[in-house]
Amino acid sequence: MLSYLIRRILLALFTCWAISVLAFVIIQLPPGDFVDAYISNLSASGSGISLDQAQQLRAEYALDEPIWVQYARWMRLILRGDLGMAMEWQRPVTEVIGDRLWLTMVVSIAAVVLTWLVALPIGIYSAVRPYSPLDYLFTLLGFLGLAVPSFLLGLLVLYFGFVYFNANIGGLFSPQYADAPWTGAKLLDLLRHLPVPAVILGIASMAQAIRIMRANLLDELRKPYVVTARAKGLSEWRAIWKYPVRVALNPFASTIGYTLPYVVSGSIIVSLVLGLPTVGPLLLRSLIAQDMFLAGAIVLLLGIMTVIGTLLSDLLLMWIDPRIRVDD
Amino acid sequence: MGDRVMGDGVIGDEGGGAVRAPLLSVRDLKTYFFQDDGMVKAVDGASFDVFAGKTLGIVGESGCGKSVTARSIMRIVDRPGRIVGGRILLRSAKGTGSNEIDLAQLNADGAQMRAINGGEIGLIFQEPMTSFSPVHTVGNQIVEAIRLHRAMGKQAARDRAIELLRLVGVPRPEGRVDEYAHQLSGGLRQRAMIAMALAADPKLLIADEPTTALDVTTQSQILNLLVDLQERNGMAIVLITHDLGVIAEMADDVVVMYLGRVVEEGPVDDIFHAPKHPYTRALLRSIPSVDSPPRRKLPTISGSIPHPYNRPPGCPFHTRCPDVMPGLCNVVEPPLVPVALGQMAACFLYPEVRAATAAPEPAAGGGRTPAPLLPTAVGRR
Ligand SMILES: Nc1ncnc2c1ncn2[C@@H]1O[C@H](COP(=O)(O)OP(=O)(O)OP(=O)(O)O)[C@@H](O)[C@H]1O
Numbered sequence: 001m002l003s004y005l006i007r008r009i010l011l012a013l014f015t016c017w018a019i020s021v022l023a024f025v026i027i028q029l030p031p032g033d034f035v036d037a038y039i040s041n042l043s044a045s046g047s048g049i050s051l052d053q054a055q056q057l058r059a060e061y062a063l064d065e066p067i068w069v070q071y072a073r074w075m076r077l078i079l080r081g082d083l084g085m086a087m088e089w090q091r092p093v094t095e096v097i098g099d100r101l102w103l104t105m106v107v108s109i110a111a112v113v114l115t116w117l118v119a120l121p122i123g124i125y126s127a128v129r130p131y132s133p134l135d136y137l138f139t140l141l142g143f144l145g146l147a148v149p150s151f152l153l154g155l156l157v158l159y160f161g162f163v164y165f166n167a168n169i170g171g172l173f174s175p176q177y178a179d180a181p182w183t184g185a186k187l188l189d190l191l192r193h194l195p196v197p198a199v200i201l202g203i204a205s206m207a208q209a210i211r212i213m214r215a216n217l218l219d220e221l222r223k224p225y226v227v228t229a230r231a232k233g234l235s236e237w238r239a240i241w242k243y244p245v246r247v248a249l250n251p252f253a254s255t256i257g258y259t260l261p262y263v264v265s266g267s268i269i270v271s272l273v274l275g276l277p278t279v280g281p282l283l284l285r286s287l288i289a290q291d292m293f294l295a296g297a298i299v300l301l302l303g304i305m306t307v308i309g310t311l312l313s314d315l316l317l318m319w320i321d322p323r324i325r326v327d328d
Numbered sequence: 329m330g331d332r333v334m335g336d337g338v339i340g341d342e343g344g345g346a347v348r349a350p351l352l353s354v355r356d357l358k359t360y361f362f363q364d365d366g367m368v369k370a371v372d373g374a375s376f377d378v379f380a381g382k383t384l385g386i387v388g389e390s391g392c393g394k395s396v397t398a399r400s401i402m403r404i405v406d407r408p409g410r411i412v413g414g415r416i417l418l419r420s421a422k423g424t425g426s427n428e429i430d431l432a433q434l435n436a437d438g439a440q441m442r443a444i445n446g447g448e449i450g451l452i453f454q455e456p457m458t459s460f461s462p463v464h465t466v467g468n469q470i471v472e473a474i475r476l477h478r479a480m481g482k483q484a485a486r487d488r489a490i491e492l493l494r495l496v497g498v499p500r501p502e503g504r505v506d507e508y509a510h511q512l513s514g515g516l517r518q519r520a521m522i523a524m525a526l527a528a529d530p531k532l533l534i535a536d537e538p539t540t541a542l543d544v545t546t547q548s549q550i551l552n553l554l555v556d557l558q559e560r561n562g563m564a565i566v567l568i569t570h571d572l573g574v575i576a577e578m579a580d581d582v583v584v585m586y587l588g589r590v591v592e593e594g595p596v597d598d599i600f601h602a603p604k605h606p607y608t609r610a611l612l613r614s615i616p617s618v619d620s621p622p623r624r625k626l627p628t629i630s631g632s633i634p635h636p637y638n639r640p641p642g643c644p645f646h647t648r649c650p651d652v653m654p655g656l657c658n659v660v661e662p663p664l665v666p667v668a669l670g671q672m673a674a675c676f677l678y679p680e681v682r683a684a685t686a687a688p689e690p691a692a693g694g695g696r697t698p699a700p701l702l703p704t705a706v707g708r709r
């Protein structure tokens with residue numbers, strides 16, 4: 001058990017390192033660098049800089065050095081807790097990201113929690129009453145949820161919210177709170193705004209989770225221990241709830257592992273559509289500007305948070321499944 | 329066991345007389361599965377009695393409806409299965425005289441049925457591996473069974489669970505109670521299962537192939553345990569198996585099922601020494617005996633079990649029966665009536681059965697008369 005834990009944590013550390021390399025490489029992939037992008041940006045607005053100035057800029061950010069040297073410098077900075085300067089903004093990356101990273105996680109986790117809250121009861125119902133009218137209805141809705149891209153859904157919701165309710169549904173805060181410091185009222189405002197993006201973001205994984213839960217539970221319902229429970233004198237629902245649902249939750253718990261990354265990456269586009277103050281819009285902009293410190297930091301931080309989420313879901317699985325606990 | 333009165337629904341119930349009423353009487357039980365692609369008549373008119381302190385063996389080929397019968401009694405038949413007819417009369421000796429409940433009429437998920445399941449009737453079955461939840465300790469599941477039927481605190485129930493495990497011969501029960509099913513051997517698991525079924529001292533234990541998945545030594549240990557427990561607490565046992573050896577060893581009475589129907593019923597000695605129904609005889613011929621020469625192919629029953637979707641009309645066995653009387657067996661369904669003292673059969677070879685139907689004499693259809701067959705059929709083998 002302990003050795004499993006250690007193995008699992010080492011694996012998580014290795015994954016984080018792999019993400020940092022990958023993040024760095026992918027950001028370097030497009031031709032040119034920040035200075036090229038900067039120059040073309042400047043010339044588009046009519047001004048320009050000399051070759052000398054460009055060279056000076058490159059030296060400042062060490063862009064003229066070989067890629068592994070650049071990576072090593074970046075890593076050294078990061079290990080010291082310094083994410084570097086956002087070149088385009090001329091401010092430290094941490095400052096530019098600010099609350100956005102946490103808000104990304106809040107939105108993503110809200111989407112995952114909502115996914116569970118909705119998918120579990122529906123999945124259970126569908127398995128216990130398979131091929132019932134409601135099961136068919138949920139299946140249909142589920143396929144719709146899977147098939148409609150979340151950004152499209154976001155646009156639709158915005159449109160209908162605006163046309164029929166004259167309400168602006170986007171964002172995570174009301175205007176008066178957007179730049180206000182954190183207070184209880186601001187938190188409340190956040191909670192009020194959270195459901196819409198959480199639903200839009202979660203709908204696809206919700207549909208998937210319903211299918212998974214339904215299939216798991218259908219398998220478990222056929223197992224003899226369900227008969228045992230009924231033969232003891234437990235009522236049908238209590239027997240189902242205590243035993244097969246509990247067993248079917250195990251493989252389901254491990255789905256957080258891939259739901260979270262899926263939701264986080266989905267949140268980037270949805271945030272853009274809904275105007276959420278998450279890292280999504282920032283990441284897109286930094287990629288266009290080839291602002292490697294900012295983009296690298298965002299990709300790395302998102303990656304690390306997903307690795308932590310996956311690790312937690314594995315620990316959860318270990319905690320709820322005695323078969324894994326003992327076998328090691 | 330000659331004291332039974334087994335007319336349709338007429339049960340000896342003289343209250344304190346010499347006739348002892350059976351603990352459980354199943355009458356003309358019908359349980360069908362309604363599926364999109366057809367209806368499966370898993371149990372189609374089964375009748376039998378179970379007496380306190382006795383063991384009733386139910387035998388029959390795979391798929392003949394033994395397990396569905398057991399589940400029907402406990403009202404835990406899986407959807408889309410449903411009891412469509414018949415009565416399941418359970419007598420409880422509470423108060424004076426006997427009061428009987430028709431389990432078939434109860435709400436399957438209602439409080440009364442739930443009090444009976446686990447309280448009056450216990451169930452153990454074949455798969456000892458998967459009959460326990462893999463994510464709850466054995467003790468947790470036994471304690472639950474106890475507390476469902478006894479007003480007991482957690483600690484008292486746990487103590488009782490340990491006692492029960494000790495009773496069924498689980499070594500070191502104080503430790504085992506906190507283990508998971510996958511940590512126990514098959515034999516121990518089946519013992520723990522029995523302990524759970526006995527949680528509330530049921531008067532009837534239904535054992536559905538309790539030893540099929542176990543090796544021979546463990547099998548006989550478990551069977552001995554059941555006999556011991558029965559001697560100790562006087563419970564009735566319904567033992568479902570397709571192992572006639574187990575039946576010979578354990579049962580007082582035997583019910584032979586074929587395609588959802590009881591085709592023969594009687595005391596174990598009579599069934600083995602004077603089987604009446606051609607199906608019973610065929611079953612008995614197919615058990616290996618110590619005296620039979622080695623490497624001789626065992627006789628098997630010719631033909632195969634008809635598919636449950638298209639049950640043959642008339643006697644369900646007529647497609648495979650060596651004594652079939654065309655024009656009768658394939659037209660009319662033979663009722664189960666007494667054909668000898670204490671023994672009942674559903675076969676037109678016997679005049680009692682023919683008399684009990686308004687069926688025409690077989691001459692009407694085939695031209696072959698059953699008369700010449702009778703002497704050999706009735707004579708002891
Ligand atoms: N859940 C179900 N859905 C549909 N048909 C079923 C279901 N359960 C049982 N049956 C049908 O009912 C019939 C009797 O099944 P049952 O399990 O009672 O047989 P059995 O006598 O116990 O056989 P075995 O010796 O193999 O255990 C079979 O034809 C089976 O196909």
Ligand SMILES: [Mg+2]
Nearest residue numbers: 394395396536
């Ligand atoms: Mg069976």
